[in-house]
Amino acid sequence: MMLGDFEVTAISDGAASLDAVKLLNEPAVETEAALKDVFLSNPVDSSINAFLINTGTKLILVDTGGGAFLGPTLGKFQSNFAVAGYKPEQVDEILLTHMHRDHVGGLVINGKVSFPNATVHADKWESDFWLSKENLEKAAPDIKPRFQGVVDTVGLYIASGHYMPFEAGSEILPNVRTVASHGHTVGHTTYVIESQGQQLWLVGDVINFGAVQFDHPLVSSSFDKDGEEASASRVEIFSDAAKERALIGAAHLPFPGLGHLRATGNAWQWLPVDPSSAMR
Numbered sequence: 001m002m003l004g005d006f007e008v009t010a011i012s013d014g015a016a017s018l019d020a021v022k023l024l025n026e027p028a029v030e031t032e033a034a035l036k037d038v039f040l041s042n043p044v045d046s047s048i049n050a051f052l053i054n055t056g057t058k059l060i061l062v063d064t065g066g067g068a069f070l071g072p073t074l075g076k077f078q079s080n081f082a083v084a085g086y087k088p089e090q091v092d093e094i095l096l097t098h099m100h101r102d103h104v105g106g107l108v109i110n111g112k113v114s115f116p117n118a119t120v121h122a123d124k125w126e127s128d129f130w131l132s133k134e135n136l137e138k139a140a141p142d143i144k145p146r147f148q149g150v151v152d153t154v155g156l157y158i159a160s161g162h163y164m165p166f167e168a169g170s171e172i173l174p175n176v177r178t179v180a181s182h183g184h185t186v187g188h189t190t191y192v193i194e195s196q197g198q199q200l201w202l203v204g205d206v207i208n209f210g211a212v213q214f215d216h217p218l219v220s221s222s223f224d225k226d227g228e229e230a231s232a233s234r235v236e237i238f239s240d241a242a243k244e245r246a247l248i249g250a251a252h253l254p255f256p257g258l259g260h261l262r263a264t265g266n267a268w269q270w271l272p273v274d275p276s277s278a279m280r
């Protein structure tokens with residue numbers, strides 16, 4: 001679809017089934033009731049979406065899918081990227097919302113960088129956290145592979161001088177602004193892309209379980225490093241984006257993960273884009 005003069009393409013990495021009852025930080029009965037309310041039941045499907053923005057002069061990719069890290073229903077980003085008609089060498093800039101493996105995995109293929117001409121951008125807090133030996137040693141055994149995942153992906157771009165960390169709250173590229181939305185991870189970032197007065201907010205994992213968290217935005221999940229901070233970021237980002245009447249692109253809402261937010265008291269209504277508008 002178009003955003004002003006920019007072309008926006010959502011690229012699917014696939015979907016996985018998640019145990020929302022186990023993963024959400026609230027009593028099981030509440031999650032079950034919230035799912036029933038929206039005609040779903042546990043487990044729920046979760047998409048993994050990445051976004052490609054063609055400004056006419058630059059090709060900007062936001063997140064890269066899980067690559068070879070995750071199960072057989074995922075890792076489809078690279079083939080879908082090719083179907084969209086682009087070649088990896090054409091990508092100029094890669095913006096990471098954060099460095100969990102479902103966002104950085106597509107940076108490499110068979111141990112080599114997938115995007116040889118691209119510069120990777122992310123919040124300095126994020127790379128400092130994941131590349132710290134001290135943090136790796138302190139991490140629980142099931143979390144340790146996440147650290148190695150960053151070394152094996154972002155690490156290759158750092159080694160070749162293709163990594164540019166930033167402090168959120170600035171314009172890092174023309175028409176691209178960063179907004180700190182920490183909590184899910186220590187340096188989680190929302191990217192605001194603007195063309196002709198229209199805004200696209202790429203919110204990454206500000207929301208993981210749309211079926212529950214639009215109606216109950218203060219419910220965090222065990223994917224969040226700091227659940228309270230993640231919930232506060234969700235409320236702040238959604239409030240601001242709704243006020244702007246911005247288009248939203250989310251990593252884990254049903255593909256293509258593009259839509260608008262309407263504030264309804266202390267909650268939000270998600271209005272997905274009409275796919276027919278993208279087919280004109």
Ligand SMILES: [Zn+2]
Nearest residue numbers: 100102205251
């Ligand atoms: Zn994610």
